[in-house]
Amino acid sequence: MCSRLIAMRVFPCALLSILLSPCLAVTSQPRAVAQQMPLRDAALPPTVQKDIIAALVADNKGSPDEPNMQEIALNSSVSFLALGRTGAPAIVVVVNGSSLCGNHGNCPSYLFMNENSRAVLIWQQDVGGGPKVEPAVHHGMHDISSSDVMNAGGEGSVEVEEFDGKTYKPAYCYEVKQTETGERQKSRHHPCG
Numbered sequence: 001m002c003s004r005l006i007a008m009r010v011f012p013c014a015l016l017s018i019l020l021s022p023c024l025a026v027t028s029q030p031r032a033v034a035q036q037m038p039l040r041d042a043a044l045p046p047t048v049q050k051d052i053i054a055a056l057v058a059d060n061k062g063s064p065d066e067p068n069m070q071e072i073a074l075n076s077s078v079s080f081l082a083l084g085r086t087g088a089p090a091i092v093v094v095v096n097g098s099s100l101c102g103n104h105g106n107c108p109s110y111l112f113m114n115e116n117s118r119a120v121l122i123w124q125q126d127v128g129g130g131p132k133v134e135p136a137v138h139h140g141m142h143d144i145s146s147s148d149v150m151n152a153g154g155e156g157s158v159e160v161e162e163f164d165g166k167t168y169k170p171a172y173c174y175e176v177k178q179t180e181t182g183e184r185q186k187s188r189h190h191p192c193g
Helices: 002-028 046-059 066-075
Strands: 077-081 090-094 109-115 118-125 129-138 141-149 156-163 168-178 184-186
Touching: 046 066, 046 090, 046 109, 046 118, 109 129, 118 129, 129 156, 141 168
Parallel strands: none
Antiparallel strands: 077 090, 090 109, 109 118, 129 141, 141 156, 156 168, 168 184
């Protein structure tokens, strides 16, 4: 009787943990907020917005879009990404809709942190898709990856970067190819360069 009673109490708990484990796994993985908005409409302190615009304009000096760079910056897509286990999310800025973008939507991307109402640049990529959150953590921040897509099939190269306490630095790279059966295949990790 006692063993039957224990089994009756353990089974529902075990079943509940099995059913909830996919939900827990999904919620523990940080990701960007689904909603993206133009920088001009983002709920950011004015000084943070001005810092981001200044960084984008300075980074794109000499580009064909330079005279319109402030307007391009204001129209850039903004979302937020929880990279740290605590603290404010990072501000993801993707410059789109200009000659700064490469083939297959490979547009410049930036990550900023709001520190004391100032935008601090912690990562940038001139051309590519990213950033995406990786499971590993260094200095309290998740690693990130970015890709340079070469074709419509999603083939390209991926760079994984670690946070060093101030900015993100390359850790390793790999390539992604599509097999004849349509599956994506990753190469071995190797130094970037």
